[in-house]
Amino acid sequence: EDQVTQSPEALRLQEGESSSLNCSYTVSGLRGLFWYRQDPGKGPEFLFTLYSAGEEKEKERLKATLTKKESFLHITAPKPEDSATYLCAVLNTGGFKTIFGAGTRLFVKA
Amino acid sequence: GAVVSQHPSRVICKSGTSVKIECRSLDFQATTMFWYRQFPKQSLMLMATSNEGSKATYEQGVEKDKFLINHASLTLSTLTVTSAHPEDSSFYICSARALGTAYNSPLHFGNGTRLTVT
Numbered sequence: 001e002d003q004v005t006q007s008p009e010a011l012r013l014q015e016g017e018s019s020s021l022n023c024s025y026t027v028s029g030l031r032g033l034f035w036y037r038q039d040p041g042k043g044p045e046f047l048f049t050l051y052s053a054g055e056e057k058e059k060e061r062l063k064a065t066l067t068k069k070e071s072f073l074h075i076t077a078p079k080p081e082d083s084a085t086y087l088c089a090v091l092n093t094g095g096f097k098t099i100f101g102a103g104t105r106l107f108v109k110a
Numbered sequence: 111g112a113v114v115s116q117h118p119s120r121v122i123c124k125s126g127t128s129v130k131i132e133c134r135s136l137d138f139q140a141t142t143m144f145w146y147r148q149f150p151k152q153s154l155m156l157m158a159t160s161n162e163g164s165k166a167t168y169e170q171g172v173e174k175d176k177f178l179i180n181h182a183s184l185t186l187s188t189l190t191v192t193s194a195h196p197e198d199s200s201f202y203i204c205s206a207r208a209l210g211t212a213y214n215s216p217l218h219f220g221n222g223t224r225l226t227v228t
Contacts, residue, residue, distance in 0.1 A: 009151075036219075041224070043205070043221045102151070
């Protein structure tokens with residue numbers, strides 16, 4: 001069964017303290033791995049799509065990487081405004097259902 | 111671009127009544143929209159896939175008679191929670207993929223509807 005597991009569940013950082021969020025996945029033929037940011041009471045906001053192992057994408061302080069079993073979201077020198085829940089999701093070979101992980105709640109303190 | 115508007119953002123209703131939630135793609139067309147339910151600190155759970163002009167496809171365990179979905183146009187899908195009960199209280203989120211984009215392109219989400227059934 002296709003599955004997405006994110007760790008840690010919650011992460012507390014000081015401003016400027018870099019770290020990484022993990023997304024482990026099991027899927028029958030990966031057609032895309034997505035990272036979204038979700039603020040409280042809001043819908044998810046798209047960040048990145050990765051399609052194949054070895055691929056990397058960057059946006060401001062965020063960098064997403066992908067292997068055959070997991071993806072990392074690296075946060076460099078985070079700021080308080082980076083505080084949010086980060087969701088990882090995968091699309092399998094069938095292509096009709098996007099499966100989400102439970103997310104990592106990130107808190108960045110000034 | 112790619113804005114999805116969901117309305118209402120919050121609704122409180124009494125047990126036994128029905129509630130309709132609208133999901134509109136404002137600047138693009140979508141043949142397919144997806145309805146999710148999210149519990150606190152949990153993953154988004156896909157409830158159903160809404161297809162323009164045809165019946166929705168429901169996930170296992172989701173009651174189609176309770177959660178009525180209508181996708182009447184390329185820019186509007188509605189979810190009606192019928193005879194709501196307190197256990198239906200949750201955060202409902204819709205999403206859409208723009209017409210003409212690849213099936214593995216990212217989803218665009220609405221801002222969700224917080225439903226509270228008293």
